[in-house]
Amino acid sequence: MKKLLLTLFASFGVMVMLSAQSYTTPDTGVIYSLDDLVALSPSTISVSGSTYTLVDELIISASDTLLIDSDLTLEIDEGLLITIFGTFSVDADHVVFTAIDPTMPYEGFRFEQLSDINIQNATIAYGGGLRVLTETFTINNSLITNNVSGVSTGSVISLLRGRAQITNNTITYNDTPAISSGANSNVSPYIFNNYIEGNNQENSNRPQINMGSTMVEEPLEIIQNTIIGDRNLDQVGAIAVSNVLDNSINAIIDNNTITNNRYGITVVGGNSFAYIRNNIIEDNDTQGSPNLGGSGISLNSPSDDMEVIASGNEIRRNLWGITVIDEASINLGDNTDNVGQNVFSENGNGGVIYALYNNTDNAITAMHNCWDEANAPNSLADAEAVIVHENDISNLGLVTFDPVNCAFLSIEDVVLNEMKLYPNPTSGQLNLSQNISFQTMSIYNINGQLIMQKALHVGDNEMHLNLNTGIYLLEFNGESTKVTKKLVIN
Known part of the structure; x- marks a missing residue:
């Protein structure tokens, strides 16, 4: 028996050596x-x-x-x-x-x-x-x-230090989130023009982009990305930036399209500064529980040293539009530096519309926004009906939303919201949800080079594109409208 055990041990040792x-x-x-x-x-x-x-x-x-x-x-x-x-x-x-x-x-x-x-x-x-x-x-x-x-x-691309450049990639259907950094890493990557879909297939309570504290002198930049969730996953958000270890946040989150996640964007922790501008944040409600999430934008800080400036965002059909929690704060528009022009539509739960819920005792400025897109132009009463603040609960902070403004909405905004490409990604077959009045479609590669042009006619809603694998920009042009959409060929 002793000889047998020694033989087995020797064999196991060889196996370990081979594996190493x-x-x-x-x-x-x-x-x-x-x-x-x-x-x-x-x-x-x-x-x-x-x-x-x-x-x-x-x-x-x-x-x-x-x-x-x-x-x-x-x-x-x-x-x-x-x-x-x-x-x-x-x-x-x-x-x-x-x-x-x-x-x-x-x-x-x-x-x-x-x-x-x-x-x-x-x-x-x-x-x-x-x-x-x-x-x-x-x-x-x-x-x-x-x-x-x-x-x-922590994610398929896990960062520890520096200013990584993550640009023009397709990051899809990985078991873990797409991009992350450690809670105490102080990382400020440049995350630009990526197509991110269906990551964190493990369905853990982490978003597809999950960043910790940032560098002070260089901002974290999350710009012009498409971040689409898998609606079968009820725990996975889109973007989180969190300062939980008494460091700092310096972030720019601009021009992203964020759909079908548990929530859209969340910023957590004090000593935080962020711009959140011109994002399309829609249908982030996969968990379906308003007590646990579902905000288009959610801010939470234990201290009063958070400064978030938000403008030009389009926030639609989330369980909440924007939630502000504990001692967090946000500037949604003022009469000096912030134009406002955020658009809200159909954010709500339990049959009640919640464009903005100020669940803090801090005053919030929120001027020049369109609070109910479907009923534009809005009155002050329309805005009051979808904002929760001091006028509703006495210990909450006052939201100053006068003047309201939907005049900045244009035909192009409506077209951009209504027209969809599907399937996306695609192997080449493409459908348009509608072709309103576009006359031409131009296709550009990710470097801005024109690949092809196609004349469009009423009813041209189906086509096959013979393109190589990659990310393309489709520009639709009409007499008074121009809409650009991102397309992924797989």
């Missing part, structure tokens, strides 16, 4: 391609045509570079981690990182502090995410999809 095998580059300042690595360590990585297979962990040392500048696929074995201490550059038309077997994910990528990471035009799928410990990180025009919790547990 890795190849580390020599740290001599060399730029390596995958072909170079095949030659150096054929037991680690092999190649057949343009498909490479990694069967041991790979470590790029601090002075070395892994350069991928041609189209290829790297298939990675189950549980393996790629660690970068040096430089990692992916700059081809289409590079795919995926699992050998999609049912057996690899561990993911770990980018160590001081590493230099630039990823362009890549697909990253069926792994354990990107753990970003470096200050120098760019990912652009890439598809990040169907990843699981691995080396990165």
